[in-house]
Amino acid sequence: MTGDARQDRLTPDQFRAVVSAVLRTGVVTAAALTTVGFAMSLLVGWEGSLLDAPTATSAPTDFSQLLSGLLALRPVAFAQAGLVVLLATPVLRVATSVVGFWLEGDRLYVAITLAVLAILLGSIFLVH
């Protein structure tokens, strides 16, 4: 594998830096959204709205109202968005690794990581 080093467009250290940055960005974004939601909930309650929209009727565990909730500045929707970002972070990390191993010139691990990504996406979306 080291023989085709001239093809490498990404050093292992750069690869690690990118994966680390993806994880940190996901975590910080999730924490920021959750914190904003929590702070807003202290003002109007979780189900309320900073735009004085009527109190949410759906349960906080119902994620189908996420977008409209964000537009109505509902605290619960911000906490939900934080959660969705948090849950998506490991998936993004695997997807980043596919590209990383590709740029590193390690085809075996591109295949392994693609297989993991396919199983992961399958189990998330097909189970419903």
Place this chain on the structure above:
Amino acid sequence: MTLGTDAAIFAISIAAGLIGALAGVGGGILIVPALTLLFGIDIRLAIGASIVSVIATSSGAAAAYVRDRMTDMRVGMFLELATTTGAVAGALLAAIVAPAFLYVLLGLVLLGSAVMQVLRLGEEMPPEVEPSGLAARLRLASSYPDARLGREVPYAARRVPLGFVLMWGAGLVSGLLGIGSGALKVVAMDGAMRLPMKVSSATSNFMIGVTAAASAGIYLGRGDVDPTLVAPVALGVLAGAMLGARLLPRMANRHVRWVFLPVLVVIGIQTLLRGFGVGS
């Protein structure tokens, strides 16, 4: 929920994230009993919160572990092949296999591994070996910078097929029982593949987020994840995990084992009791 309750849950979650980051587990052992026993929260929502805490521990700690070369990404990705296929098999079998029997079996495996851990308590580093066979072909050999020893430590995985099978079992258990099985992952890497303890713990941390993410969608769809409850949990666990990830590189491998062993014993007993219908 009152602000006081939120603050208490936040504080407990910091501890869960810290222990989870050091031991390579998700922190569910602390989150689930704390939420159900101390705050009387429904077990269904407590388990939903613990799935989120696993992902928070994993991503929060792994950002540092990956950068600091504590996580072996090839070992992690290769073994994720085992855990994800195992988890799918487990989810498919869940309707057929009796969970009680599985809990008892898993509890015994974990407590058996705890005995093996006791035998290795004083060990700082597994014996050095040259990568051979599968480990060489799959590049499951590398090195990590040990801040404590002040040098680069080379390592190579041994008994790769055994490690892969154990990891498949860990995935199977996650799929069947809906638990993170981080403890089993550390046991497979440390005990079977004989990777250094810190690498085992950091790589397990890296992996548990993927295992949990695979099943998180199901919990979300079922309405088991309450964001108003999970907000303080996620924030606390993230803070704890980031703190833990700063500590681990500076700790001795044998001290990491001292953190892992009690965690392993508690998880083993919890699992065994669940098999006999005690607790959640």
